[in-house]
Amino acid sequence: MRTKHKLWAALAALGFAAGAAQAQISGNTVKIGVLSDMSSLYADIGGPGSVVAAKMAVEDFEKAHHPKFKIEVVGADHLNKPDVGSQIARKWYDEEGVDVIVDVPNSGVALAVSQVTREKNKAFIGSGPGSSDLTGAKCSPNTIHWVYDTWMLANGTGTAVVKTGGDTWFFITADYAFGHALERDATNAVTKAGGKVLGGVKVPLNTQDFSSFLLQAQASKAKIIGLANAGGDTINSIKQAAEFGIVKGGQHLAGLLVFLSDVHGIGLEKAQGLILTENFYWDRNDKSRAWSKRFAALDNNKMPTMVHAGVYTSVLEYLAAVSALGSDDGGKVIAEMKKKPFDDPLFGKSYVREDGRNVHDAYLFQVKTPAESKGPYDYYKLLATIPADQAFRPLKDGGCALVK
């Protein structure tokens, strides 16, 4: 009788312990919030495609690991406004049980979301934003910067262009956090490689007409016009530069951040020859091709950008960490993700640094000529691979307080 009693007690204790472990995942549900620009100039870079990518990751994770917890995906539009973005983040965290926010193109919004996430001890994994400040002066123990950043772009494209003789620069910069960071990082890269910056102009976000600014760039006589902008802004500047005979006049454009969707929107006729840096291209290997075709079938036959690929693998890795830890505590999950290197299905060998920077290879691509391209989305040829240890800003240079 007494032994039976002990057995019951032991069982009860076990059950309680298991229950406690279970309870660490709040509501036994992991809720993923995809916060993006769903309707404006960055909507093709992240946007609805990022929701598709997050759902694909959940599907694949559930199929492979049969987790005991439920997983939900929600999406929202931050309208490229930091105040709207942080409001949504607060509401998600406080009222709707969201555990992690992913994507968030637009660095201004991303910096605000990173702040809120830290206050609430949740997790933020940014694939969309560019500003290298996210892992520099404004780094956070609750934030991982997943795909690319302005330092990587500036270092990749800027250095390559200076090496081919483009040693004088004029910047056309989007007037907000991302553009400023990109111009700053590119200026450093250009100067370091022996080039010189002659001037620049800061342009309000989402501008239709760039002719005034292109004219100023033309007057500067710089060999290279660096476009420190993204999405619709980059598309319009490149199109209108062709119209104003910039390239025919001997000046060249350097698109510091050009996505696959932008090249698709500009058309090869005008985009050919552009040099750009990205971490992912759908046609790079068998794995990326297989995944991208699956993605395209779910998203109006559009091939994924590196941001979409980033949302997919960041959700996969996040879920793996939650599962291993048995907890959805934001700070702990992010710390878990930093523990060991992993083999990313789309970005290859990767590891997350103390400052929150996810480090992997970057690639220098050139846009094909219409004659070289075999069809829609056959746009890039590989010029060089920038190995992971050189692709990102050295840990000590960022000024992140988490780095000891």
Add this chain to the structure above:
Amino acid sequence: MPALMGQLLIGLINGSFYALLSLGLAVIFGLLNIINFTHGAQYMLGAFVAWFLLNQLGLGYWWALAIVPVALAVFGMLIERLMLKHLYKLDHLYGLLLTFGLALMIEGLFTQRFGSAGMPYSMPGKLTGGYALGFMFLPTYRAWVIAASLAICLTTWFVIERTKLGSYLRAATENPSLVQAFGVNVPRMITLTYGFGVGLAGLAGVFAAPIYQVSPQMGSSLIIVVFAVVVIGGMGSIMGSIVTGFGLGVVEGLTKYFYPEASSTVIFVIMAIVLMIRPQGLFGQR
């Protein structure tokens, strides 16, 4: 100085878009008393129809110039007959809400289908290249846009202010029942007028297609500025919208040169000042 000349010219080019669009708005407001918030979406539709004609039917730019305004006018007349007609007796606000809702729906549908990056539309072969003016390189296409839009604006002004047809139109806005009594079919005239205004928006869309990206948001990013132009010029004033359109284009162009960060707000600053000093607008009548 040469740089300034360039900026002035570029201001005029952008101004010609403002003028074309605000002209359509002014005509519609003047004769229908409807604040047509769908104008931006109709401009966007114009560009998309041009793109569709080129890519699906192989009909180029010149065809688009002829077909698009007519197609958009028909579309506009359908909206007027089916929806707007029922709102004339109600407050302005209802027309504004209806047209705003329509704009959101059209833009939403196109974003869903075509994405936000938009479609390229290549420039017609005859209008590529440009002239070196010494102080700047003027693309042929932009020169064409200025000339064409100026011609259209002035013709519209002439028809409405100086011809018999125009006088019917103006009379019908003052006193529709009296004009009706003279045997003029006023409802049909109103339908045609709305169609004409929308056709103008469509035409501006075709002009814009080769320079800007043919994208679902192209209208919404422009329409707010155009509304400010109409307010500054004076609601319903035809000449006012033309002159203000070009004038504000120039002011914006100069701001882009002297203080680019403010270029997206300068027009609204002017609007606020004008509303304080002369609430009826520069060319409006009390």
